[in-house]
Amino acid sequence: MTVLDILKERGFIQQLTHEDEIIELFEKEKITFYIGFDPTADSLHVGHFLGMMVMAHMQKAGHRPVCLIGGGTTMVGDPSGKTDMRKMMTQEDIVYNGERFKKQMQRFIDFSEDKALLVNNADWLLKLNYIEFLRDIGAHFSVNRMLTAECFKQRLDKGLSFLEFNYMLMQAYDFLELNRQYNCIMQMGGDDQWSNILAGADLIRRKESKPAYGLTFTLLTTSDGRKMGKTEKGALWLDAEKTSPYTFYQYWRNIDDADVEKCLALLTFMPMDEVRKLGALKDKEINIAKKVLAFEVTKLIHGAEEAEKAQQAAEALFNGAGALDNVPTVSITSNMMGMKVLDVLAATKIVPSKSEGRRLIQQGGLYIGDTKVTDLDLTLTDDLFENKSLLVRKGKKNYHRIIVTL
Structure with missing residues (x-):
């Protein structure tokens, strides 16, 4: 079984540029391939993790990954999947974010x-002479053809800047540069990158008169088509400072039943026989599979120790077993006693804002211990605490612990 067979079996592959050639290639050779990551934030998120899993499968099979940090392309901004132009970032922020990406990638590859x-594509893109680039690269691109690309079509009604229109040329040039420097012959990416990948493979064939290939993998979506990896605080980040291991664990523990088997296949290295066996569980038994999924994915991202802590915290909260030490905890000082509960929750970021906290109470979704909070003016008093510890629940399963320090 080649790695292409493995990726197909696990549900990764969406489109291939030259399927017969790629099948033959993987049967006979070990290749150098690349996936690009634009550092638009200071952490990778779960959408990037899917690409890292593809890289890991490829590397295990003996192929060589190139992780391309988009230090240059981020200065332009990828219009793919966006209805509005991305916010312009400073070069300093891009450099900082790129360094953060590097540290996280080293955990997987x-x-x-x-x-x-x-x-980093800043190494060549920032040195380009614009006129030379237009003559050398732009001459190979048809504007008519570019406008048929999905990433541009969906932006034409709202407006597509000339800055963003250059993104496809820059990404294609990345592929050409990596081909010349490292004999990289394949670009991989999410299915929203299909048009950009086609452009790069075509450019290499035109400029170098040799084959180049593209492969896209599925985007991480729920069974009803919604993008997966969003929490009430935004993206599901791989950085523990931005998304705690417990919150990360709980996200996978609580996904829809219909998504369990797919996530086990895409986001773990479990054998597919076990994946199918767990995915076939029904009703209450599917929770067994969800616990396995949550533990395995958290272990890959945060390590076995943090995964065990997150699991123990969940068991302590939902089954009454174990200590609460690993539950997400915030500290307050004794001088905050007497303040409104709503103000304390907002100050400790348990709720994003007072207005969000007010809405949560009005909708009956805030609990202290097992008691529903109905009074917007409820104050924090000693009798609410047990051993200087207070358990707050948002909705059915989102717990935080408040402790009082001197």
Whole structure:
């Protein structure tokens, strides 16, 4: 079984540029391929994790990944999947975010002994002469053809800037540059990158008169088509400072039943026989599969120790077993006693804002212990605490603990 068979079986692959050639290629050779990551934030998120899993499967099969940090392309902004122009970022922020990406990638990909490469397209894009670039690269692009690309079509009604229109040329040039420097012959990416990947493979064939290939993998969506990886605080980040291991664990523990088997296949390395067996569980038994999924994905991102802590915290809250030490905890000082509960929750970021907290209370979704909070003016008093500890629940399963320090 080739890695292409593995990726197909696990449900990764969406589109291939030259399927017969790629099948033959994977049967005979070990290749260098790349996936690009634009550092638009200071952490990778769960959508990026899907790409990292593809890279890991490829590397295990002996192929060499190139992780391309988009230090140059981020200065332009990818219009793919966006209804509005991305916010312009400073070069300093882009550099900082790129360094954060590098540290996180090293947890998933083995960069030792040239087994994988980590490069930044700022190294060549920021040095380009615009006129030379237009003559050398732009001459190979048809505007009419570009406008048929999905990433541009969906923006034409609201407005597509000339800045963003250049993104496809820059990404295609990345592929050409990586081909020349490292003999990289395949670009991979999410299915929203299909048009950009086609452009790069076509450019190499035109400029270098040799084959180049593209492969897209599925986007991480729920069974009803919604993008997966969104929490009440935004994206599901891979950085523990931005999304705690417990919150990360709970996200996967609480996904819809219909999504369990797909996530086990895409986001873990479990054998597919086990994945199918767990995915076939029904009714209450599917919770067994959800616990396995939550633990395995959290272990990959945050390590076995943090996964065990998150699991123990969940068991302590929902089954009454174990200590609460690993439940997400905030500290307050004794001088906050007497303040409104709503103000304390907003100050400790348990709720994003007072207005959100007010709405939560009005909708009957806030509990202290097992008691529903109905009074917007409820104050924080000693009798609410047990051993200087207070358990707050938002909705059915979102717990936080408040402790009082001196």
